[in-house]
Amino acid sequence: MTISSSLNAGVAGLAANASRLATISDNIANSNTYGYKRAETDFHSMVLSNGTGTYSAGGVRVTSQRLIDQPGSLLTTSNSTDLAVRGRGFLPVTTEASIGLNAGEHPFRLATTGSFRTDSQGYLRSDTGMVLMGWPAAADGSVPTFPRDTSDGLEPIQINVNQFAGEPTTRMNLGVNLPATETEVGADGEALELSVEYFDNLGTSQNVLVTYTPDVPATGAATNRWNMTLRDSAQGNAVIGEYTLQFDDSRGSGGTLDSVTTISGGAYSNTTGSFEVNVAGGPIDITIGGLNSGTGITQLSDNFAPTQITKDGSPVGNMISVDVDPNGFVHANFDIGITRTVYQIPLVDLPNPNGLIALDNQTYRTSNESGSFFLWDASDGPTGDVVGFALEESTTDVAGELTQLIQTQRAYSSNAKVIQTVDEMLQETTNIKR
Known part of the structure; x- marks a missing residue:
């Protein structure tokens, strides 16, 4: 029985090393395969008896596992x-x-x-x-x-x-200087106009027409007062807001907004220096500057000039690229400069x-x-x-796999030698009978 158990152990050793050779071969073959996780084969002994008498070889068995949780290094691409x-x-x-x-x-x-x-x-x-x-x-x-x-x-x-996208305008900043001389006695009182483009919900170009009408006194000092009217081209130039602007003429604050009176449209907020008007596609927040801040609308000198006209939104554009950020959001990028999460x-x-x-x-x-x-x-x-x-990259370490390959080859040859030796011993036993 001892000789036959040795034969069985040798056969089990051949099978175990053949399994290990298979995993090594797979690992080496996929050493350049992106995302490949190396497999590993472990040997485990099988014990049939632990007594003090004759010993029976139990052999070996194998378990194979793919180390999926083992990370590979990252390779930069284009x-x-x-x-x-x-x-x-x-x-x-x-x-x-x-x-x-x-x-x-x-x-x-x-x-x-x-x-x-x-x-x-x-x-x-x-x-x-x-x-x-x-x-x-x-x-x-x-x-x-x-x-x-x-x-x-x-x-x-x-x-x-082939996707198209646009961004409607929701915010607008009106930085304008109004001529102080237009509110003095003898001024012609002509309205000053400013057209500001915005984009509606369909990406179509529309305009907010802003009219500044000075309050000209018949006699006395300058009023420093203007009537600001806003109209929407998408609604047939209907009035969407009307405000009375009073400017300060004191030393240190001259030319800044002193008060804003809402006649129609959204109420003016001194905290934000803005008000809200409703165009055809929805509300737009318009900033003209806070009281006595010196930003936004001013009344200085004798020149009418836009100083800072800005707005958000964009016309319709074509998608040009796609990328993924570290948080997993897929963004579509358009040629008009906007990015949309898809x-x-x-x-x-x-x-x-x-x-x-x-x-x-x-x-x-x-x-x-x-x-x-x-x-x-x-x-x-x-x-x-x-x-x-x-x-x-693949988690295969080629140098390590080649080392294991040599060990496996030696182990396989040793188990084959055990089988050969057992065969010779059985032959001797057969010869005794002769």
Whole structure:
């Protein structure tokens, strides 16, 4: 029995080292594969008896494990949608085949890195057919609340490269100098006009026509008072606000606003130096400056001149690029200088990443051993962040694998020698009978 157990142990040793050779071969073959996680084979002895008499060899058994939680170094690339997770967490992906089925449900896969580019339908897809998933943003760029313990809210990220976008004007700053001589006796009293462009909700150019009418006295000192009227071109030049501006003529504060009286339109706020008017597309906050501040509207000298006219908003523009920030937000960039959030990519975390089931193309599937997953915002909780223009390199250490290859070869040869020796001993036993 002792001789046969030695034979069995030798055979088990050959099988164990063959398994170890397989993992080494896989690791070396994927030493340049982005996102590859090296596999490791461990040996465990099998003991059949511990008595003081004859000893029976139990042999050896092997267990193999893929070290998925082991991070690889990051390599810089030139593609903004080459993504890698720096730290803990996985990117949610699905298969290209499931999108073609239009079944509404997509298999949930995990990856630590991927080179994604838009395909003919605008999906962010890798060369291996994996499609990046995320939560869709609303039209205003905000991301609604989605469940975090299920993948039901995730959608394949689809970028419309022919997408147009514009930003309506919501704020305007009117910095103007009004001529002080126009409120003196004998002035002609002609209104001064200023047209300021704004963009409506459809990105169309409209105008707010601002008229400054001086209050000219018949006799006496200058009134230093103006009537400001605002009209909206989108409403047929209807009046949207009317205000009386009184300027200070005292030493130290001369030319600054002394008071603003609201006749129609939104009330003037001295705290912000602004008021709100309603154009055809909605409210616009117009800043003319605070009282006695010297900013915004002034009344100095005899010149009428805009000093600082600014506004937000933009006309309609074309999308020119897409990038992903460290928090996982996918931004569409337009040629008019605006950026709009279109998706958010969460990071998936599990209690035991090494318990995931490894699939093709460096992707993984959850299992009972990996535990339940949770979708985190990138850089929140235990997860790391998302790095654009980067790919995760293979975790294979070629020098270490070659060292193990030599050890495995020697161990395999030694086990083969044991089998050869046992065979010779059995031959001797057979010869005794002769």
